[in-house]
Amino acid sequence: MTNILILGAGYTGIAAAIRVATRTRRHGGKVTLVSAAPRFTERLRLHQTAAGERLDDHAIADIISGTGIDLVLGRVTALDPARHEVIVDGGRVIGYDKLIYALGTVTDLSTPGVAEHAYVYDDHDQAVRLAHRLGELDRGTVVVAGGGLTGVESATELAEAHPNLRVVLLSRGRPGSMMGDKARAYVDKAMARLGIQVRCGADVVKVLPDAVELSDGELVDSDATLWTAGTRGLPLAAEAGLTVDGQDRIVVDSALRSVSHPDVYAVGDAAAVRQPYGVMHGTCQGGIPTGLHAADALADGLLGRRVKALRFGYVHQPLSLGREDAVIQFTHPDDTPRRWYLTGRWAIAYKETVSSSPMPTYRLLKRGLVPVGLFRLTAGLK
Missing domain, CATH: 3.50.50.60 (FAD/NAD(P)-binding domain)
Known part of the structure; x- marks a missing residue:
């Protein structure tokens, strides 16, 4: 055995x-x-x-x-x-x-104050605690630190679900920087439509109980800080x-x-x-x-x-922009963007398909009905 x-x-x-x-x-x-x-x-x-x-x-x-x-x-x-x-x-x-x-x-908790004062996505309970905190706020500011796909998805999701709150996205570079120019411009418009304040070139050096500190000494007030930066x-x-x-x-x-x-x-x-x-x-x-x-x-x-x-090899960068919008950037195998991208309701359907519950996949695997070749096709394995 x-x-x-x-x-x-x-x-x-x-x-x-x-x-x-x-x-x-x-x-x-x-x-x-x-x-x-x-x-x-x-x-x-x-x-x-x-x-x-x-x-x-x-x-x-x-x-x-x-x-x-x-x-x-x-x-x-x-x-x-x-x-x-x-x-x-x-x-x-x-x-x-x-x-x-x-x-x-x-x-990555190496930035001072993240472990003590920021919400993270390491497990389900921490996401639930953030949901409870936001539910307590009649008004205030939510800071999302990190302009990668997770940061953008979080900022748009929270802004859509809590229109009473001010959402600030802090990013060292341009949010969604791995996408092509047109898809990235679409992301910018979606965040503007949702009222998200985007701060590019923002380097967070410390998270405080009620603010985040930037490298130039500026303090950005925050009633809840979500850390997605690494x-x-x-x-x-x-x-x-x-x-x-x-x-x-x-x-x-x-x-x-x-x-x-x-x-x-x-x-x-x-x-x-x-x-x-x-x-x-x-x-x-x-x-x-x-x-x-x-x-x-x-x-x-x-x-x-x-x-x-x-x-x-990679095939796409799927990005939800709240429950009512999405953008899909198709990519070369090395994850650099192709010319093609998808937006709107077709992008929503695509995103929901590729990010749907894995339970049907597990049921098929248990029966031996899903060959690895299928995943090579759908996930970019060549």
Whole structure:
């Protein structure tokens, strides 16, 4: 029997667990999934939760039922790759032969005051706490720090849901800077329509209880501050001696195996995956495909089959602009923008499709009906 351990029950970890269980259960594979929470969190929609929308609730035990996967609830506190052991809070030790590390990333808290005074999207409860805070405000200012896709989605969602509040988006560069000129101009118009005050070139150096401080000393008043300006991997991997990059992501080979500890696979945002155009950056597009690829690579290795290299290319940058608008920037495989983009109701439909609940996908995976080739087509794998 081969003990296969998956750490993390997000989009990527659950997909990897179901896939590897399906492929190895007839060949002696015993799969265990470790999750810090009993419920599944739709991280792609946390900005909707923060705006007060109630999303469907899914128990992880129900999602993996019928797969033979053992579920362990607990937060991973240590990893010992030399002993092939993981320690979960409470001191429980879980051994493994092969491990898939799918713990994702967390908010970079290096800026003073972020940990103490800002709301972040590291889990569902924190988004709910922000929703409760905004619900308490009759008027006031919400500051969103970070002009990436998450920051823009959050600012537009909150401005639409709380028209009584002043929303300020602080960004070092132009919000949506990775998009093409026309799509970016559309984003600008949408934020102006929603009354969002955009501050480009704003470098936040400190978060205070009722304001944020910029590098030039200016204080921007804030009744609630949402921090979306950067993530990094958990310190677990580096503390365990695995080779990591500057953002604490595990450096992997073409089969998504750790370059220093090949019995450990890393997937999703937790992995530094090099492709011909550079290292993949964390997006939803790469999550489930890398999880499925690692599961197949692990299974193929156990079954004595040839392990294939991962080849991944991006296809789009989907961006919601509240519930009533969206823009889709189509991209080259290296994520640079193409000429084509989509807006309005067609963009809304497109965004809802690609960001919809993964439950139908998991049900198909449990039945072995979704080949990896489908994800290679839809997520840009070539």
